Amino acid sequence: MKKVDNDKTTARRGFLKNIAASVVAASAVVPAALKAGDDPALIKEPEWGSKLGMPADKNLYGLPSPYEHNVTRRVHKLLSSGDMYASVAMTPIHELSGIITPNGLFFHRSHGGAAIVDPNDYRLVIHGLVENPLVLTLDELKRYPSESRIHFIECPANGSTGWRSPQFNTLQFMKGMMSSAEWTGVKLSTLLKDVGIKPEAKWALAEGSDNSHMGRTLPVEKLLDDAMVVWAQNGEALRPEQGYPVRLLVPGWEGNLNVKWLKSIEFGDKPWHAKEETSKYTMLTPSGKAIRYFWPMEVNSVITSPCPDKPWKDLKKGDLVEIEGLAWSGQGTIKGVDISFDGGKNWVEANLKGLVLPKSWTRFSFMYKWDGKPILLSSRAYDDAGYVQPTIDEEVKAVGVEGIYHRNAIVTWEVKANGEVNNVHIRS
C-alpha cells in the first residue's frame, strides 16, 4: 500500500510541474477558466506542501509572516525631534482591513519616548475637589466592573501633513496618526461614584507619569459621559507606547487627551492651562487668535484603496474593482459617505459595511467599473450629529491656512490612466 501511494504521489507531482506553467500564466492576470484537460486539482505543488512547518512551541507570542515585513509603523524626521523621543509613529492604514488595528501597528505619539512602567509600582491618584481622594493599585483598579468599547484614537494633527508643505503623497504619512481598537477598562463615572466630586468641581487635569508629564484639562461633563480608564487593548494589556499599564480614554476627542501612563486625575474649578494646551494643541484662526480647549475630532473620511501607497495595478478597462475607505466622527456615528469621481462636482452614495458604531471607524465601499480614464476620486462623510466633511475652501475660510490641527477637509486622489494615485488639492 505505502509504496503504491508513494508512486502515485510522485506521478502526481510530475504531472503538476507540467501544467504548472500554463496554470500560473493563465491566472497571472485575471481569473481564468482552465484549459480543457487540465486538472485544476493539480495546481503546482508548492515547496511548503512537502516539508514540515513551524512547530507549535515556537513563537508562543506570535509575529506576522516574514513576507509582511514592509507592513510597519513609520516615522519621519520632519515629524519628530531629531532623536525620535518626541515623535509620532504612523499606522499603515492603506494595509489595514476592517475596524481593528493590530496592537503592533497602532500609531503612537509621545513627548519623551514611551515609558516602561512597572505595574507593581503603578498607582492612580484621584484627588482635588473630591470628597474621598483615592490611590489605586492596578489590581484594585481592575476590581471595578469593566467594559469594552471599540473606538478610534486620532491625533488632531492628523491630515496636516497632506495639507501643509511639504505635502506628503502617501496615505500612511497623511492620515496614519490614527488607529482603532477594542478598549477595556472601567467607566470613569463608575470610579467617581467612590470618589464623590464636589459641586464646584468643573474641570479635571489628567496627568501622565512619563518624563514629559503630559497633562491635559478636561471638562467634568465629558468625564462623566463616556470617558474610561483603560488597561487593555484588543484583548491584551496596553502596549508600552499606548500607556501601559493604564491610559485615559475620551472617545472621539483629540488623541493627546487620552493621557497615557495615567498618574493622576485632579478635579478643580477652572482649567489648568497646562503647557501642552498653551504651547500646543490650540487652533490658530485667520484673525491670528487661537481657539483653545477645542476637543472633538470632526467627521472625516479617506479612501484607502486606491491610494498613493496602493495604486490600481493590472486593472483592465471594464474590470470591476472595489473602492474602499474609512469614515469616522468623534461627535457621533457615521450616517453615510458620498464618493465623487470628478473632484467633488457630482456625488454618489457609497455603502457602509460591517459594524457601524459611535465614535468608531466605519468602512465604506463602492464597486466601480474602471473605464481606463483618469479620475479625481474624493469621499465626503456625514455623521448623525449633523456634521458634513467640508471642502478645502470651506475649511480655509473657517480656520485659515496656517493651523495644523483639526484639518478634516475632503481628500481627493488623482487616479491616472496607469492606476497611479496622487494627493491633490481641489480649490475653487
Add this chain to the structure above:
Amino acid sequence: MKKVDNDKTTARRGFLKNIAASVVAASAVVPAALKAGDDPALIKEPEWGSKLGMPADKNLYGLPSPYEHNVTRRVHKLLSSGDMYASVAMTPIHELSGIITPNGLFFHRSHGGAAIVDPNDYRLVIHGLVENPLVLTLDELKRYPSESRIHFIECPANGSTGWRSPQFNTLQFMKGMMSSAEWTGVKLSTLLKDVGIKPEAKWALAEGSDNSHMGRTLPVEKLLDDAMVVWAQNGEALRPEQGYPVRLLVPGWEGNLNVKWLKSIEFGDKPWHAKEETSKYTMLTPSGKAIRYFWPMEVNSVITSPCPDKPWKDLKKGDLVEIEGLAWSGQGTIKGVDISFDGGKNWVEANLKGLVLPKSWTRFSFMYKWDGKPILLSSRAYDDAGYVQPTIDEEVKAVGVEGIYHRNAIVTWEVKANGEVNNVHIRS
C-alpha cells in the same frame, strides 16, 4: 526661572519620598482615602517619570510590555506529537479582555507545523462540479468585495482536557483551544457566482496546501450561507499559524473545518471521507458507533474570572468583585447566561456586556459580594437557536464518557475560602 523651577521640583520630589510609604501601604490592600495633610498629587515619583522612554523609531512593529512576558500561548506534551509539529498552542483566555484575541495569542493547531507560504506563489483553485473552474492569485482574490466579521474559532476538542484524565486544572489548558478575531475576506457565495456550481454539486472538499494536506468535506448549504475565504485577521494579514495568506472561515463550525493555507475547493456529489474525518473528528457515542459530519460548536460558556489560573486575591469578606466570563454558540447568538453559586442547584441571571454578535464570543458579568465562604461557581449559557448548555450527566447520557469532541457541559469552579479555584465535576 529655570533654576527656581528646578528647586521646586527637587523640593517636591523630597516631600514625595516621605509620603510615598504611607500612600503605598494605604493603597496596597483596598482603595483608601489619604491621611489629612497628605497631598495625593505628590504620589511617589516613579523612576520612569524622570528618564527618557523608548524612541519612536524602535519597535516599528510593536510588542507587549516586558512585564507581560508570562502572557503567551502554551503547549503541552500530552496534547502534542512530542516533536510539536502536530500540536496545539493554547490561548491564555484567563488573561484576555473583551471579544478580540490579539493575533500573537490566537490559539493554533496544525498537523505538520505552520507552513510559511510565499504569497507570490499562492494560488486558490475552485473546481469540480462547476461551470467555470477558477485559479486565483492573491491579488485577484482581494479584488472581490470584502467583508469583515467578528467570529470565534474553536477546536472541537476544546474542553476535553478538563474532562478526561489527566484532568487539567487550568483554564488555559481546559478551554484555550479557542480565540476570537475580526476576519476580513470575501463571502464564498460571491466567489461562487463567478464559478457557477452545477445542480448535482452537494458537497465540497476544502484542502490546505501545508504538508498535512488537511482536507475536510463541507455541505454546499453552509458554503453558500456564511462561509468566507479570508486573508486578514484583526486588521492585518493572517499570521502564518492561522493559514497565511488565505484560510476558509466557516463561522461557528469546528475549528478544523476553517482550513488553513487554503489551496483548493472542489465540488462533488458526495462526501470525501478524508483522513481527518475518518481517523479524527468523529464523535464516539455510548453505542460504540461514531457520529460523522457533525459540525457546529454548541452553546457553551466558562467563567474566566475567577478561575484556577486567576484566583481571588486579597479579597476581604464583604468586598464587591466582578465575576466575568465568556459565552459563545456556533448555532446562533447568545441570549443569556445564568450563574450558580451552589454547583447548579440555584441560578441567577448574569448581565451580557459589550457587543452581542452571532457566532461570536459574548462577555457576561455579575457583581458579587464575597462573604468569605467557599462556593461552587458555575455558568450556563443559552442561545437564540434554543439550545442550553447541558449538565455533565446530560452530556454523558448523550455522548458517553469516551469521546473527546464537542464536550460543552457546564463547568464548575470550586472557589475556596482563601480564594483558590479548582476545576470540579458535579455529578448527580
